[in-house]
Amino acid sequence: MADIDTNQANERALKKLLEAEPHWVDLGIAQDVVPGMKKNLILHAGPPVTWEKMCGPQRGAVMGALIYEGLASGPEEAEKLAASGDIDFDPCHHHDAVGPMAGVVSASMPVIMTENKAHGNLAFNTLNEGIGKVLRMGAYSEDVITRLQWMEKVMFPVLKRAINALGEVDLKEIMVQALQMGDELHNRSRAASYILFTRMAPYLSETSNDVTETNDVFRFMEANIHTFLGFAMSSAKASLDAIRDIEGCSVVTVMARNGTDFGIQVSDTGDQWFTAPAAVPDVLLFPGFTREDVNPDIGDSAIMETLGIGGFAIASAPAITTFVGGTMDSITRRMLAMYDITVGENDVYQIPFLDYRGSPTAIDVRKVVKTGTAPFIDTGAAHRKPGIGQVGAGLVDAPMEVFEKADRALKE
Amino acid sequence: MADIDTNQANERALKKLLEAEPHWVDLGIAQDVVPGMKKNLILHAGPPVTWEKMCGPQRGAVMGALIYEGLASGPEEAEKLAASGDIDFDPCHHHDAVGPMAGVVSASMPVIMTENKAHGNLAFNTLNEGIGKVLRMGAYSEDVITRLQWMEKVMFPVLKRAINALGEVDLKEIMVQALQMGDELHNRSRAASYILFTRMAPYLSETSNDVTETNDVFRFMEANIHTFLGFAMSSAKASLDAIRDIEGCSVVTVMARNGTDFGIQVSDTGDQWFTAPAAVPDVLLFPGFTREDVNPDIGDSAIMETLGIGGFAIASAPAITTFVGGTMDSITRRMLAMYDITVGENDVYQIPFLDYRGSPTAIDVRKVVKTGTAPFIDTGAAHRKPGIGQVGAGLVDAPMEVFEKADRALKE
Numbered sequence: 010m011a012d013i014d015t016n017q018a019n020e021r022a023l024k025k026l027l028e029a030e031p032h033w034v035d036l037g038i039a040q041d042v043v044p045g046m047k048k049n050l051i052l053h054a055g056p057p058v059t060w061e062k063m064c065g066p067q068r069g070a071v072m073g074a075l076i077y078e079g080l081a082s083g084p085e086e087a088e089k090l091a092a093s094g095d096i097d098f099d100p101c102h103h104h105d106a107v108g109p110m111a112g113v114v115s116a117s118m119p120v121i122m123t124e125n126k127a128h129g130n131l132a133f134n135t136l137n138e139g140i141g142k143v144l145r146m147g148a149y150s151e152d153v154i155t156r157l158q159w160m161e162k163v164m165f166p167v168l169k170r171a172i173n174a175l176g177e178v179d180l181k182e183i184m185v186q187a188l189q190m191g192d193e194l195h196n197r198s199r200a201a202s203y204i205l206f207t208r209m210a211p212y213l214s215e216t217s218n219d220v221t222e223t224n225d226v227f228r229f230m231e232a233n234i235h236t237f238l239g240f241a242m243s244s245a246k247a248s249l250d251a252i253r254d255i256e257g258c259s260v261v262t263v264m265a266r267n268g269t270d271f272g273i274q275v276s277d278t279g280d281q282w283f284t285a286p287a288a289v290p291d292v293l294l295f296p297g298f299t300r301e302d303v304n305p306d307i308g309d310s311a312i313m314e315t316l317g318i319g320g321f322a323i324a325s326a327p328a329i330t331t332f333v334g335g336t337m338d339s340i341t342r343r344m345l346a347m348y349d350i351t352v353g354e355n356d357v358y359q360i361p362f363l364d365y366r367g368s369p370t371a372i373d374v375r376k377v378v379k380t381g382t383a384p385f386i387d388t389g390a391a392h393r394k395p396g397i398g399q400v401g402a403g404l405v406d407a408p409m410e411v412f413e414k415a416d417r418a419l420k421e
Numbered sequence: 422m423a424d425i426d427t428n429q430a431n432e433r434a435l436k437k438l439l440e441a442e443p444h445w446v447d448l449g450i451a452q453d454v455v456p457g458m459k460k461n462l463i464l465h466a467g468p469p470v471t472w473e474k475m476c477g478p479q480r481g482a483v484m485g486a487l488i489y490e491g492l493a494s495g496p497e498e499a500e501k502l503a504a505s506g507d508i509d510f511d512p513c514h515h516h517d518a519v520g521p522m523a524g525v526v527s528a529s530m531p532v533i534m535t536e537n538k539a540h541g542n543l544a545f546n547t548l549n550e551g552i553g554k555v556l557r558m559g560a561y562s563e564d565v566i567t568r569l570q571w572m573e574k575v576m577f578p579v580l581k582r583a584i585n586a587l588g589e590v591d592l593k594e595i596m597v598q599a600l601q602m603g604d605e606l607h608n609r610s611r612a613a614s615y616i617l618f619t620r621m622a623p624y625l626s627e628t629s630n631d632v633t634e635t636n637d638v639f640r641f642m643e644a645n646i647h648t649f650l651g652f653a654m655s656s657a658k659a660s661l662d663a664i665r666d667i668e669g670c671s672v673v674t675v676m677a678r679n680g681t682d683f684g685i686q687v688s689d690t691g692d693q694w695f696t697a698p699a700a701v702p703d704v705l706l707f708p709g710f711t712r713e714d715v716n717p718d719i720g721d722s723a724i725m726e727t728l729g730i731g732g733f734a735i736a737s738a739p740a741i742t743t744f745v746g747g748t749m750d751s752i753t754r755r756m757l758a759m760y761d762i763t764v765g766e767n768d769v770y771q772i773p774f775l776d777y778r779g780s781p782t783a784i785d786v787r788k789v790v791k792t793g794t795a796p797f798i799d800t801g802a803a804h805r806k807p808g809i810g811q812v813g814a815g816l817v818d819a820p821m822e823v824f825e826k827a828d829r830a831l832k833e
Binding site for chain 2: 189203207210214223224227230362364365
């Protein structure tokens with residue numbers, strides 16, 4: 010393709026991306042609603058990976074999911090089953106889904122169903138488990154499994170009644186607001202979680218048919234400042250899926266990591282993955298951990314930066330700068346560099362303290378390669394061993410190699 | 422007093438102000454809990470004022486309160502009664518209370534009870550009615566009265582059960598968070614309202630004994646982004662009352678307006694008011710109104726600036742800059758000037774985008790007079806006629822005359 014055609018294709022993609030209208034429309038159980046989902050299939054974050062090459066926290070999450078599904082009675086049996094060949098593994102992205110950190114989705118898990126009303130497509134993500142020892146960070150202890158079961162048996166029906174009574178929730182509008190309230194919607198979605206909670210509460214109350222269960226759900230959501238992350242990620246996925254397969258378009262549609270490899274997909278080249286080894290993020294560690302504990306970059310949550318927020322809007326979230334170990338000034342500079350590698354600016358996702366400038370949107374593979382500036386991601390970090398959990402949060406650049414590979418493929 | 426003694430007194434006042442621990446501890450009915458409250462007494466915002474000198478919106482609110490209390494059957498009877506001499510008028514500030522805009526508190530109204538745990542004193546404020554046609558803006562139509570009755574008969578017991586089950590809420594902690602989430606806590610308390618709602622919801626749900634009533638309260642609070650204003654104002658009042666009557670102290674303890682006069686009180690001079698005519702704020706008008714419609718500056722809500730937030734922290738709230746008709750840059754400059762007239766900086770009320778600088782705290786009368794820089798307030802604006810309501814929001818400087826008067830009194 011000539012550059013001029015690619016420029017036109019990219020402008021079309023940007024326009025379509027800005028037109029996205031992600032709405033939360035329902036909750037479902039994965040095997041009932043996620044395309045191709047089945048009992049012996051485990052979805053995971055990032056590009057394809059075999060059990061043999063899978064990193065510690067993703068293995069831990071798979072083991073936890075097999076126990077939760079009743080396919081294994083404990084960690085040892087789960088590990089054996091995972092390695093047996095009887096379990097299929099597939100990226101979430103092959104099933105219109107995204108998953109944070111390990112990104113494991115199994116058949117019985119409740120999933121958020123987010124529709125891009127401008128395009129008609131659905132995207133899926135699991136409900137957030139909270140912080141600490143959680144499946145997405147590779148933990149699989151009994152309390153983790155018990156919580157997942159409670160989420161399926163208690164929280165899911167309570168929330169489903171509420172969203173069905175409410176009808177749907179305009180997630181884009183919440184994200185617009187949250188970017189003016191200290192969130193960048195990757196590492197911090199506190200304001201968005203409060204807004205969603207406030208919007209849901211009357212419906213949770215009205216549709217309650219068991220006071221104790223409803224109260225438990227209220228308490229769980231009240232305590233979880235990451236509730237919105239799953240909604241943000243499914244919004245980004247639903248928005249970006251509308252710009253897949255545009256001929257000649259060099260815009261990145263997926264950035265995802267499985268803790269072993271970092272992979273991207275690009276509009277023109279459809280489902281093709283371009284991968285390279287995942288880097289270890291530059292992490293502000295929780296007490297008691299060292300840099301040697303940090304697993305390489307992991308999770309589908311880089312879909313937020315692919316959309317043009319998260320790290321690409323980090324100047325919206327000053328509280329995150331200290332959490333990830335930066336200063337406001339140094340971090341804003343890294344964010345500003347993202348305008349050099351994107352097609353345009355968002356019309357509603359804006360950064361108040363950059364005079365409401367729209368966030369840098371639609372990563373152009375050609376610009377990344379030409380400028381040598383890699384997309385900048387702010388992210389959580391998991392322990393490299395299964396069963397432990399989060400060790401901190403930090404910053405990481407996407408590996409240049411994946412963009413160079415994609416650039417070559419686009420030129421062919 | 423020598424300047425050196427006053428400096429020491431002011432430092433003591435600053436320390437005491439920073440030590441304040443405002444907690445929401447209960448709800449009560451005004452006549453049961455507000456000192457000196459009685460059936461034929463109406464409290465109002467600002468310094469003392471007679472019915473004859475009272476401005477339109479404050480008159481409107483008084484008339485509404487008399488109808489609500491059942492002391493008058495309609496506006497005409499209420500106006501006659503108010504002028505008859507049978508009704509006493511007193512500033513909220515004479516009763517440990519504060520009121521937004523007209524600031525009217527009558528005997529049957531539910532009030533927030535906020536305790537400064539570091540000092541043991543209580544402060545009171547009414548519950549927020551929402552926006553549009555509301556009593557605090559001078560409206561007294563039937564829907565306004567019906568809402569006030571609902572707030573007393575339905576909302577009050579529902580909320581009281583919830584706060585009593587919860588015990589108490591640390592309001593300072595919420596305010597600290599909200600200043601990092603786009604609020605300046607005078608014209609904008611959206612984040613704080615969401616946080617408080619989220620904190621309350623499990624207790625509202627658990628203590629419900631009438632599903633319909635609880636649902637109505639959920640809906641009312643969900644829709645009201647100003648819920649927290651009453652809590653912010655009572656927090657500021659409870660904090661500042663701890664630094665009254667410090668010998669030689671030139672720190673302002675009250676800035677308040679009744680729509681006719683602007684008044685301040687100063688620590689050393691205790692209950693003495695220093696007043697001057699209230700100025701008309703520089704207002705971004707709602708559609709359909711002109712500058713001639715704007716009532717002079719009104720409300721006890723300048724207690725927020727007295728504490729050192731509101732306009733003094735406006736760089737925390739970029740969304741407010743457009744709402745009040747300024748630019749980020751020009752408004753931040755006006756805020757920065759407040760450091761020249763204050764004793765110090767807050768240790769926890771911080772402005773993220775000024776590199777977490779503490780907000781300018783404890784207005785020193787001497788510095789105001791010496792620099793010629795008046796405290797800067799961002800405020801709502803009411804129509805000058807009774808019965809109409811809000812016409813916009815804007816910015817206003819406190820009149821220099823009140824500080825000059827206070828400065829002279831301090832020197833005597």
